[in-house]
């Protein structure tokens with residue numbers, strides 16, 4: 288598949304995932320359940336499995352953090368910067384983007400950052416806070 292087609296494909300995955308997360312945060316888990324079969328083994332699934340009955344605040348936190356990452360990725364697509372490493376400016380390999388569609392760093396830079404101890408636990412390197420919980424809660428009120 289051409290890189291451009293792959294990007295379009297990833298974009299639709301991200302949009303679907305974003306919508307599912309938005310619904311889940313609004314209390315509707317049906318979309319997220321649907322997606323589980325398509326993308327097994329991510330952190331949301333793990334959290335979901337462990338707290339089937341009780342949708343914990345921890346899960347909500349993971350979801351809103353992932354949602355922010357996805358929105359950031361979609362913004363980057365719009366700006367034509369998607370798939371470009373934020374640190375070195377190099378191309379993030381397609382395989383990595385498929386594994387982690389909202390990756391903002393190539394694996395080398397990610398590792399380097401982790402080794403230097405300033406990378407935190409997430410993969411997102413964005414600085415704009417506005418894409419985070421604030422946006423989500425505002426939308427939930429609608």
Ligand SMILES: [Zn+2]
Nearest residue numbers: 372375393396
């Ligand atoms: Zn890099």
